[in-house]
Amino acid sequence: QVQLVESGGGLVQAGGSLRLSCAASGILFSINAMGWYRQAPGKQRELVAVITSGGMTRYADSVKGRFTISRDNAKKTMYLQMNSLKPEDTAVYYCNRENNYLTWGQGTQVTVSS
Numbered sequence: 615q616v617q618l619v620e621s622g623g624g625l626v627q628a629g630g631s632l633r634l635s636c637a638a639s640g641i642l643f644s645i646n647a648m649g650w651y652r653q654a655p656g657k658q659r660e661l662v663a664v665i666t667s668g669g670m671t672r673y674a675d676s677v678k679g680r681f682t683i684s685r686d687n688a689k690k691t692m693y694l695q696m697n698s699l700k701p702e703d704t705a706v707y708y709c710n711r712e713n714n715y716l717t718w719g720q721g722t723q724v725t726v727s728s
Contacts, residue, residue, distance in 0.1 A: 616716050618709050623722030624698055633676030634694040634722060643701060644679035648710040650694045652705035652724075664712050677703075679715035699726045 622634040634650070647666045653659040663683040665674045671683050682695040692709055706721040 618716060618719040620707060620709055620719050620722040623707060623724045625725045626725065628681075628700055628728050630699050630726070631695070632637070632699065632724060633699045634696065634707055634721075634724075636692040636694075637711075638690045638692070641692075641716065643685075644691040648685065648692050649710060650683060650692070650713045651708045652680075652703075652709060653701075653708070653721075654705040657705075661712075662707070665692065696724070699724075699728045701726045703720055 615710065617639045619637045620634060622632060624632060626632055631662045645667050647664060649664040651659050652662050661674060662677055663681055664673050665683045665685050673681060679682045685692045685695065704724060704726050708718055708721040708722050710716055710718060724728065
């Protein structure tokens with residue numbers, strides 16, 4: 615059964631840091647380009663960061679220089695290190711493939727207070 619489980623969110627003050635994790639099961643994780651997405655209240659889901667099967671990364675301009683995406687294929691887990699958080703980073707964060715989306719997980723809430 616395919617499953618994506620996000621964790622690591624929470625409430626943090628502006629300027630703080632969080633590390634999100636995404637545990638995948640039921641897929642050949644290592645061959646998939648994976649991404650972190652977020653959805654703020656009243657807004658569409660947006661792509662935040664992508665990591666390819668070969669480890670190449672790219673980021674949305676809004677998070678470039680502050681967020682770092684990484685993966686551990688042996689653990690079938692992807693991470694998002696978020697530093698210098700801003701109130702506008704507040705959203706539910708999800709992980710999924712870059713294309714051909716799997717069933718979305720429940721996400722993890724990140725709230726950044728000013």
